[in-house]
Amino acid sequence: MSKVIAFLGSPRKNGVTSKLIEEVIKGAQAKGAEVKIYDLNDDRVRGCQGCFYCRSHEGCATKDYLQPMYEDIKKADGIIFGSPIYNQNISGQATLWINRMYPMVAGTRFPFQARYPGKKAVTVFSQGNEDKDAYRSTIQSLNGAFSHYGWELVDSLLCSGTRSPGFEPSDELLKQAFAAGESLTK
Numbered sequence: 001m002s003k004v005i006a007f008l009g010s011p012r013k014n015g016v017t018s019k020l021i022e023e024v025i026k027g028a029q030a031k032g033a034e035v036k037i038y039d040l041n042d043d044r045v046r047g048c049q050g051c052f053y054c055r056s057h058e059g060c061a062t063k064d065y066l067q068p069m070y071e072d073i074k075k076a077d078g079i080i081f082g083s084p085i086y087n088q089n090i091s092g093q094a095t096l097w098i099n100r101m102y103p104m105v106a107g108t109r110f111p112f113q114a115r116y117p118g119k120k121a122v123t124v125f126s127q128g129n130e131d132k133d134a135y136r137s138t139i140q141s142l143n144g145a146f147s148h149y150g151w152e153l154v155d156s157l158l159c160s161g162t163r164s165p166g167f168e169p170s171d172e173l174l175k176q177a178f179a180a181g182e183s184l185t186k
Contacts, residue, residue, distance in 0.1 A: 002028070003072075004080060006037045007097055016162045017083060017125070023177035027181020028184045031182050031185035033181075033184065040097050045093070046066075049061070059071070059103055062100070073116055078119060078185065079121040080122050080184070081146075082124030083125060085128075090138065090142060104116060105149065121146045127158070128162050129160060139158065157176060
């Protein structure tokens with residue numbers, strides 16, 4: 001059975017990012033994957049402490065809600081990550097998470113080595129701006145980090161123009177999200 005880990009970087013439980021991630025999860029589950037979800041808006045999440053524990057050990061010295069994620073990622077076949085774009089960047093919750101991903105690379109000198117390579121990954125983003133290219137560099141930067149971890153990005157979804165009340169992602173994008181989830185399984 002495939003194992004997939006999802007990281008929800010949106011504070012809105014029923015927001016566009018969350019809805020798209022739900023579809024990715026449904027796609028993975030439809031192919032028999034076991035999915036574990038981490039809500040990055042949980043108030044038990046702490047930021048990186050800059051202690052460098054992870055340079056000489058696997059995982060992180062910070063004992064919080066995210067502590068089990070390192071072992072979960074190690075065992076996973078697929079990773080789902082999603083964040084809205086706020087103020088030209090990923091959410092604060094997602095930023096805390098990306099900083100806590102330092103243990104995904106090993107070594108004490110550049111170039112670092114991917115610690116758990118070979119995962120498949122899907123990223124999900126939403127933004128109020130209707131111009132889908134407005135924050136391309138933000139998305140490319142995050143997707144590039146996944147490459148640095150040795151993960152294969154199988155799809156990166158973006159939903160633009162989400163500002164209006166009651167906005168819903170298109171059926172086409174929801175289908176793409178479901179298919180992306182299916183692609184995360186073995």
